[in-house]
Amino acid sequence: MPEPHSGNSPMLVDPASEIMALSNYGDAKNIVIVGCDLEGVLDEQAMSLALAKALESFPVLLCSVKETRLKGRPCFMWVPDPDHGGQLQVADFETLDGSLSFQDSLLRNLAGSLGKDWDLIKSAPTEFRLFRHARNRHSFFLLVHHAASDIWTGTGFLRELLANYHRIMTGRPPQWAEEGAHTSAMKTSVVTPGKQNWSGMRLMARHALNCFMDKPTFPRGTGDPDKDGEYYVKTVLTAEETNAIREAGAKAQAAFVDILVWGVNMAVDKWNADLNIRPGTINVSVSVQMRGRYGELDAPMGSSAIVLRFPPTRRTDPAALMGVITDNRAKQLRDLADVKALQAAEKMCGAVGCLPLSTRRRLIHGLCQGRNRPILVGSLGVLWPKVENGRFSGDSYLTRAGGLEVTEAHVKGYALAVRNPLRLLAHTFNGKLNLLLWVCRGHFTRAEATRFLNLFVQVLRENPFAGSH
Numbered sequence: 102m103p104e105p106h107s108g109n110s111p112m113l114v115d116p117a118s119e120i121m122a123l124s125n126y127g128d129a130k131n132i133v134i135v136g137c138d139l140e141g142v143l144d145e146q147a148m149s150l151a152l153a154k155a156l157e158s159f160p161v162l163l164c165s166v167k168e169t170r171l172k173g174r175p176c177f178m179w180v181p182d183p184d185h186g187g188q189l190q191v192a193d194f195e196t197l198d199g200s201l202s203f204q205d206s207l208l209r210n211l212a213g214s215l216g217k218d219w220d221l222i223k224s225a226p227t228e229f230r231l232f233r234h235a236r237n238r239h240s241f242f243l244l245v246h247h248a249a250s251d252i253w254t255g256t257g258f259l260r261e262l263l264a265n266y267h268r269i270m271t272g273r274p275p276q277w278a279e280e281g282a283h284t285s286a287m288k289t290s291v292v293t294p295g296k297q298n299w300s301g302m303r304l305m306a307r308h309a310l311n312c313f314m315d316k317p318t319f320p321r322g323t324g325d326p327d328k329d330g331e332y333y334v335k336t337v338l339t340a341e342e343t344n345a346i347r348e349a350g351a352k353a354q355a356a357f358v359d360i361l362v363w364g365v366n367m368a369v370d371k372w373n374a375d376l377n378i379r380p381g382t383i384n385v386s387v388s389v390q391m392r393g394r395y396g397e398l399d400a401p402m403g404s405s406a407i408v409l410r411f412p413p414t415r416r417t418d419p420a421a422l423m424g425v426i427t428d429n430r431a432k433q434l435r436d437l438a439d440v441k442a443l444q445a446a447e448k449m450c451g452a453v454g455c456l457p458l459s460t461r462r463r464l465i466h467g468l469c470q471g472r473n474r475p476i477l478v479g480s481l482g483v484l485w486p487k488v489e490n491g492r493f494s495g496d497s498y499l500t501r502a503g504g505l506e507v508t509e510a511h512v513k514g515y516a517l518a519v520r521n522p523l524r525l526l527a528h529t530f531n532g533k534l535n536l537l538l539w540v541c542r543g544h545f546t547r548a549e550a551t552r553f554l555n556l557f558v559q560v561l562r563e564n565p566f567a568g569s570h
Contacts, residue, residue: 112179114166114248116447118402119177121248122166122221124518126466128329130219132515134211135255136230136242137263141505143239144270145231149189151265152229156187159258161249161401163187165225168458175454182225194232194240204333204537207242207511214244215515221246222458242511251404252512252526253390256484259510263502270503277485277498317473318381319522320372320553322545330542333513334550336558340532347495349564358387358480359426361527363566365476366411366426367419368557380413384475386521387430389439405439408475423566469518477521481528484510497531513537525557 114122121131156162164179194210201209208215210232219226228244241262243255250258267275338346350360362385369383385408392403407430415425433439453461485499500507510530524539538554545553 112161112164113171114177114179115402116450117405117443118248119166119450120446120465120469121246121402121518122177123462123465124469125220125222125246126462126518128516129466129469129518130215130516131247131518132215132219133245133247133250133252133255134242134511134513134515135245135250135252135259136240136511137259137507138509138511139239139241139505140508141237143231143237143505144503145189145191147269147503148231148241148262148266150269151262152189153187154265155258155261158261159250159254159401162227162243162245162258163225164249165223166221166248168222174451185225185227187227187229189229189231191231191233194234202333202335204335204513207240208333208515211242211244219246219516221248225249240511247402247514247517249401251402252479252481252514253392253404254401255512256481256510260485260499263499263505263507266505267503275502316381317384317475318369318373318378319476319544320369321376321378322540322549324540324542324544324546324549326543328542331515332538332540332542332545332547332550334538334540334547334554336536336554337509338534338536338558342562343495343529343532343534346534346561346564349566353420353423353427353566355423355427355566356430357482357527357529358478359423359430360561360566361478361480361525362387362409362426362430363419363423364557364561365478365525366416366422367560368553369476370416371556371560372553380416382413383411383416384473385409385411386475386477388477388479389434391439391443405442406477407433407438407442409433419565466518470520474519474521477524479524479526481512481526483529485530495529495532497529500531510535513539523553 125131160181161179163182163185165182166177167180169176169178192210194206196206197209198206211230214228214230217226218224226244226246227249228242230242230244232240232242234240241259243250243258245255264275264278267273346360347357350357355363365385366383370380373380386406387409389405389407390403391405409426409429411422411425416422449465453464456464483493483495483497485497486493487496487498488494510528512526512528514524520541522541522544526537526539528535536554536558538550538557540550540553
């Protein structure tokens with residue numbers, strides 16, 4: 102799989118990235134954070150050299166965007182930022198409060214970085230952070246604007262970084278380099294869609310309007326609507342628990358992302374039932390990796406989404422619900438809803454291109470901030486999956502590099518312009534399912550966020566969907 106903009110391809114900003122860049126307005130920053138924990142004796146100079154080498158394959162990470170005109174039409178181009186040298190920033194990880202989770206401690210240590218101006222039109226704000234926890238324990242984090250990278254691209258960058266570090270330390274490529282450049286086992290079929298016409302645009306607009314007018318159901322919380330910011334609650338299941346859930350899904354002929362969507366529906370209903378709240382329609386937005394699916398796409402933010410609607414009448418039988426989810430998701434992908442969403446973004450950019458830049462930014466930001474956003478489920482599949490007998494396994498190949506052990510992977514977003522009240526990000530690393538619940542402070546308290554994630558895990562462990570097909 103070629104890395105985005107790794108050769109001499111034009112540095113034209115794709116429409117989805119353009120919308121992300123323009124939506125930085127108000128308190129939106131659109132930051133993606135991808136990292137990993139490393140155990141062993143780390144050579145900081147070698148890591149700096151590995152970073153410089155990795156950036157040769159990902160030059161867009163050191164670029165800002167600049168408006169120009171191409172064939173008489175306004176567009177944005179990636180432009181190298183002369184003031185960004187791609188330096189590795191090294192610091193001790195400060196544990197200011199022993200009662201804080203790692204997620205909260207990380208945000209405190211990154212407070213200065215997260216609080217700066219992340220306007221991609223002004224500069225390239227990307228940061229590369231290496232934290233020392235102890236002499237033999239470090240964490241590396243990439244902080245990057247969402248227009249310049251999604252999480253899938255970020256995990257590809259980590260792979261390149263650690264492969265280069267291994268070469269520098271040992272003089273040879275890592276054994277897992279033979280596994281290929283697969284960063285995730287989350288794959289869909291390749292498509293070659295035709296151009297989106299205005300009739301198709303109207304159908305998409307009607308679907309979006311239906312979702313907008315739905316007044317969907319969420320798990321009721323007691324967060325303060327006047328509070329900004331987000332909570333992150335994470336749990337990691339054991340390999341045995343992960344395998345049990347995966348095997349139950351296989352019996353139901355369900356993909357892992359279907360299991361997550363099912364769990365969200367069940368957890369919302371159980372949560373609200375305890376509060377004597379009647380079931381309503383649940384809308385779930387599912388992230389889709391487009392690189393390797395949409396052949397024309399070669400962009401740093403190679404992801405899209407589909408929206409699935411679940412009225413209460415479809416959720417009365419937990420086992421039957423799994424069939425509804427798999428059929429619904431398959432139909433959306435057959436109808437190319439994810440591809441059409443990217444085509445709609447291109448139409449939108451063209452439609453507002455004649456407006457002044459400041460007006461476009463307010464307009465795009467307002468659209469991203471629209472009410473009734475669905476619950477987001479982002480499934481990254483297995484990170485850096487091993488291939489066994491020609492098929493992806495549940496184990497990860499990237500567990501060692503240059504004498505270091507990769508013990509955990511971290512992925513999250515921060516202050517995104519699209520305000521989903523709840524986001525569930527899931528990935529499997531080295532056989533263990535990692536679940537990150539990311540919620541708005543205005544929706545849940547921290548205690549409620551923790552309880553909801555525990556409830557979600559509980560319904561997954563119960564597996565009542567097995568044998569639903």
